[in-house]
Amino acid sequence: MPRKNDNMTGRAGKSKAAGSIIAADRNGGGRRSTEAGPAASGIYASGPAASGNDASGATSSGAASPGAAASGNYVQPAETTILTIILKKGKEQSVRRYHPWIFSGAISSVSGNPREGDVAEVFAWDKTYLATGHWAPGSIAVRILSFTKCGIDREFFRKRIADAYQYRINSGIAGRNDTNVWRLVHGEGDGLPGLVVDIYGSVAVLQAHTAGFWHIRQMIAGLIPEVTGGMVTSVYDKSEGTLPFMAKLNPANGYLTGGLNVNGTVITENGYKFRVDWEKGQKTGFFIDQRDSRSLLPKYSKDRKVLNMFGYTGGFSVYAMSNAGLVHTVDSSAAATTLADENISLNFGDDPRHRSFTTDAFAFLAGMDREYDLIILDPPAFAKHHTALNQALQGYRRLNALAIQKIKPGGILFTFSCSQVVSRDDFRRSVFVAAANTGRNVRILHQTGQPADHPVNIYHPESEYLKGLVLYIE
Secondary structure (H helix, E strand, O other): OOEEEOOOOOOEEEOOOOOOOOOOOOOOOOOOOOOOOHHHHOOOOOOOOOOOEOOOOEEOOOOEOOOHHHHOOOOOOOOOOOEEEEEOOOOOHHHHOOOOEEEHHHEEEEOOOOOOOOEEEEEOOOOOEEEEEEEOOOOEEEEEEEOOOOOOOHHHHHHHHHHHHHHHHHOOOOOOOOOOEEEEEEHHHHOOOOEEEEEEOOEEEEEEOOHHHHHOHHHHHHHHHHHOOOOOOEEEEOOOOOOOHHHOOOOOOEEEEOOOOHHHOEEEEOOEEEEOOOOOOOOOOOOHHHHHHHHHOHHHHOOOEEEEEOOOOOHHHHHHOOOOOEEEEEEOOHHHHHHHHHHHHHHHOOOOOEEEEEOOHHHHHHHOOOOOOEEEEOOOOOOOOHHHHHHHHHHHHHHHHHHHHHOOOOEEEEEEEOOOOOOHHHHHHHHHHHHHHHOOOEEEEEEEEOOOOOOOOOOOHHHOOOEEEEEEEO
């Protein structure tokens, strides 16, 4: 299934299959009208601000001004407007424990005329400094960038992105010959809440989830090639569907630096080739967060009949084709299954072991017999907010019960949840109930999660959004 953005730091969630019981918002917000943002404060200005330009160097139409991204210039103006936020007494404890969110209910007062995306300094009720971050109206009022008083300037962001890059080098993800697709910036996990950057060879795809990062997207685009030593030559902004609707920023997707490299649309992951469409595809184009689970699949797929549900562009299917007897990919999107077929062809040519089906996942499962002995369930984010949690858990129970009921004896089930509001315990409990309802004996082989380039901030448990189980079904 195609996905849309589930959460700020997580994957873009799949859209539901037609007829599924769980609804998923496909749009993530609509078009926005133009509104002046933090540019007026001059915090991120590249030299003197020109009339009609925002702080990123982009014109009010959303198009980048010539040369702004290439230079990445940053000049801290003499006078800078920074909001001052005072918390209510007793509401500073989560900040002192380094949680990167401040909720609106914890705030006693906000100075001046706050605009979405402004830089804000946060103080306890006794005026003790606590943190600095980006302001936004709504439930999460401040996303914290630093717990140390410092300038939130170009050098600050360069250092954070450089640290994120070095972490990917040290963890063995970046710099590999067999893999050139990985996440460079993962929001809170990298101390940059509101920013996601994925690398596809020489192209970086940027998604701003907050107005604060959208206003400085041009500066960020100039930093990425610098930090990666010129490895990245193009930066594509895909924030149109990820920014808050109420921000009224009127974003338009497009290249901030460079342009489309046709030869770069085929990427490599663990030696397998995939064609990625970051301009039109879901998320930033590919589900990078399932790399580890895909790598685990060939251990169990040898000579098996494999069913990849919600298969999108066939990531799991390609890995299974390395040794499976048969692989079927199911997705409700014809564009997705077409690309899945192409990805199979890129790696295995015209191999009759693979076939794709464009249809509803629940209907496909309900209508089949016990013909598969390995099933992959990687569905959409069934819940985007806590208000939908119970409905989401029902959806996971129904989906997993169908798969457990229909799989062959001795079968293997890979099942996942990418819903941030569904905890690991919630998901495991849903699968337990599903198994119990079928009456079959089920054992857990593995518990999986997101890979190291989607780091979980230990102070921010909400950033652990991807949960998985590998089950043996007797």
